[in-house]
Amino acid sequence: MPAHTKSVTHRLVPSPAGRIHLVEQGSGPLVLLVHGFPESWYSWRNQLPVLAAAGYRAVAVDVRGYGRSSKPADPAAYGMVDLVEDNVQVVHALGEETAVVVGHDWGATIAADSALLRPDVFRAVGLLSVPYTPRGGPRPSEVFARMGGDEEFYVSYFQQPGRAEGEIEPDVRGWLAGFYAALSGDTMPGPQAPDPHFVGRGGTLRDRFPAGRLPAWLGEGDLDVCAGEFERTGFTGALNRYRSMDRDWEDLAAYDGAPVTQPSLFVGGRLDASTVWLADAIDAFPATLPGLVSSHLLDDCGHWIQQERPAEVNRILVDWLDDLPAGVGN
Numbered sequence: 001m002p003a004h005t006k007s008v009t010h011r012l013v014p015s016p017a018g019r020i021h022l023v024e025q026g027s028g029p030l031v032l033l034v035h036g037f038p039e040s041w042y043s044w045r046n047q048l049p050v051l052a053a054a055g056y057r058a059v060a061v062d063v064r065g066y067g068r069s070s071k072p073a074d075p076a077a078y079g080m081v082d083l084v085e086d087n088v089q090v091v092h093a094l095g096e097e098t099a100v101v102v103g104h105d106w107g108a109t110i111a112a113d114s115a116l117l118r119p120d121v122f123r124a125v126g127l128l129s130v131p132y133t134p135r136g137g138p139r140p141s142e143v144f145a146r147m148g149g150d151e152e153f154y155v156s157y158f159q160q161p162g163r164a165e166g167e168i169e170p171d172v173r174g175w176l177a178g179f180y181a182a183l184s185g186d187t188m189p190g191p192q193a194p195d196p197h198f199v200g201r202g203g204t205l206r207d208r209f210p211a212g213r214l215p216a217w218l219g220e221g222d223l224d225v226c227a228g229e230f231e232r233t234g235f236t237g238a239l240n241r242y243r244s245m246d247r248d249w250e251d252l253a254a255y256d257g258a259p260v261t262q263p264s265l266f267v268g269g270r271l272d273a274s275t276v277w278l279a280d281a282i283d284a285f286p287a288t289l290p291g292l293v294s295s296h297l298l299d300d301c302g303h304w305i306q307q308e309r310p311a312e313v314n315r316i317l318v319d320w321l322d323d324l325p326a327g328v329g330n
Helices: 048-053 082-091 104-116 140-145 154-159 161-182 218-234 242-250 273-278 279-283 310-323
Strands: 008-013 018-025 030-034 056-061 100-103 124-127 266-268 292-298
Touching: 008 082, 008 218, 008 279, 018 048, 018 082, 030 104, 048 056, 048 310, 056 082, 082 104, 082 242, 100 104, 100 279, 104 124, 124 310, 140 242, 154 161, 154 242, 161 218, 266 273, 273 279, 292 310
Parallel strands: 030 056, 030 100, 100 124, 124 266, 266 292
Antiparallel strands: 008 018, 018 056
């Protein structure tokens, strides 16, 4: 484990799934950090010490299905309502009543829905890479199935049990290296190359990954940590989040079109497909995130934003936290 992560404290706390593994550093108001796919608490390694030094209790979890957290076998156990309840239970297990929640990728959606469903617990929300999009429209699986024409969108690919596992698990380290590179600002394929978010007919996602080059933010030791977690756990728990999206659409029907009203923050990368494809969602923030404090798009940055640009993201996070109204984040 790299030296800068040795000062953190690891804990297991009870949750509806069994147990949630978390890593914490510092004391003060609680800031809960929620990772995305395919990552772990370790994706926040550059934020934990900085938030702690700024006077916050920074806590990064392994989301249910990842790392050292419990991994229910049933894909139905990975619905958004369940993940929100995990976050609530983590806050309470840490002896707190409220927290600021910050998420990246799937973690951003989990964070937004945590704020939406439990505003009594989550007093402010920070979203990295994936903007808030209220529940609405057709069933998600139907939307994704129509994307790509003759090609297959990666979400549809991930939704089929066992299929992505068959591609990834024979070479977890190599697959992760390619996936991280494919979505990083300094190594992603050029605009004329086949899009790595889609699978060609009869192919795999890996066919379109860059080969032989790691992004600048990902050292060999960091890749070893990331790969080691998934080599131990497999990928099914992580992929089950994609396999629960239609259930979310049903479970959250009462929140159709609902805004998240707490003080909020958005930070994205200009080169990230999440911000390009969801530009309309960012434009809609005055209606969907009426409590938005600040929104940032970082030039030359891809999807792994808090790892690609840690200093800039840390500054934005600390400034936002410090400026939250008394009793919210401080």
